[in-house]
Amino acid sequence: MAVELSPKMQAFTQEVFPALIGTTRKDGSVEMVPVWFEQQDGSFWINGGTNRGWFKHLQRDPRITLLLIDPKNMWRWAQVEGRMVNWAEDPGGEHINHLSHRYMGRDYQNPRTGRIKVQIEPLRVTGAIDGWR
Amino acid sequence: MAGAKKASALSPAVRKLAALPILVVLGTKRDDGSVQLNPVWFELKDGFFWLNSNTGRLWPKNLQRDRELTMLLVDPKTPDRYAQIKGRLVSLIPDPTAEFIGRLAHRYTGKPFRELEPGEHRVTFKIQPVTVTGQMI
Numbered sequence: 005m006a007v008e009l010s011p012k013m014q015a016f017t018q019e020v021f022p023a024l025i026g027t028t029r030k031d032g033s034v035e036m037v038p039v040w041f042e043q044q045d046g047s048f049w050i051n052g053g054t055n056r057g058w059f060k061h062l063q064r065d066p067r068i069t070l071l072l073i074d075p076k077n078m079w080r081w082a083q084v085e086g087r088m089v090n091w092a093e094d095p096g097g098e099h100i101n102h103l104s105h106r107y108m109g110r111d112y113q114n115p116r117t118g119r120i121k122v123q124i125e126p127l128r129v130t131g132a133i134d135g136w137r
Numbered sequence: 138m139a140g141a142k143k144a145s146a147l148s149p150a151v152r153k154l155a156a157l158p159i160l161v162v163l164g165t166k167r168d169d170g171s172v173q174l175n176p177v178w179f180e181l182k183d184g185f186f187w188l189n190s191n192t193g194r195l196w197p198k199n200l201q202r203d204r205e206l207t208m209l210l211v212d213p214k215t216p217d218r219y220a221q222i223k224g225r226l227v228s229l230i231p232d233p234t235a236e237f238i239g240r241l242a243h244r245y246t247g248k249p250f251r252e253l254e255p256g257e258h259r260v261t262f263k264i265q266p267v268t269v270t271g272q273m274i
Contacts, residue, residue: 021216022216024162024174024211026172026173026174026207027172028166028172032170034166034172034206035164036207036208036209037219038216069164069171069172069174070174071174071176073160073162073176075211078160078245083173083175
């Protein structure tokens with residue numbers, strides 16, 4: 005069951021920093037990588053090439069964990085346990101360009117082909133933003 | 138953020154990043170196989186990552202079960218520069234006088250560590266980096 009983000013989390017996820025995502029490889033080890041994200045209507049959206057390890061992992065096991073942390077204040081962080089509920093091609097790179105504007109304030113500079121966007125539904129939120137639980 | 142490279146030892150760039158008072162994010166696995174992520178204090182010394190925790194927390198339990206974890210260091214100024222480090226638990230060292238966590242508290246806050254809570258047991262984890270991938274080798 006998806007959880008609704010608190011008002012504090014709603015605000016925190018509008019701030020501009022990468023999400024650190026954790027997925028599991030076939031051998032059971034954890035892969036971690038920083039990615040651009042946005043939160044919209046309670047879902048998290050990330051974008052990548054179809055050859056990315058994390059996307060392959062999610063097709064096998066849709067569970068994904070996101071760590072959001074303020075790079076200027078280490079005490080402000082949240083861990084979001086979620087799962088991929090949907091993915092779609094990003095024809096023309098419209099979504100990656102949208103993320104590029106959020107992070108860089110300009111058009112996306114790299115090739116826009118062969119990309120997908122992934123929707124993640126939050127199942128549990130822990131960490132310092134909502135208070136410990 | 139694609140295009141990972143591999144290296145077997147920690148490069149000068151990674152060592153320089155690890156010398157900053159930034160957090161390392163630990164990736165461990167819960168009993169159900171899902172990923173647990175925790176930002177923690179650390180120190181890189183003598184080629185090993187040194188972590189410290191209260192034994193009651195989840196990531197130390199996960200780490201003791203699997204004996205391995207993944208760690209992520211991200212350059213705070215340039216977030217697409219990062220190092221992903223697979224590590225192996227070498228040993229567990231009790232820290233009954235909170236000496237090592239006190240040292241970490243100084244590294245990160247410039248102050249002594251808080252008073253230990255009743256029944257709180259601190260333990261130091263010695264982690265050997267096994268592989269390093271990412272955008273800054």
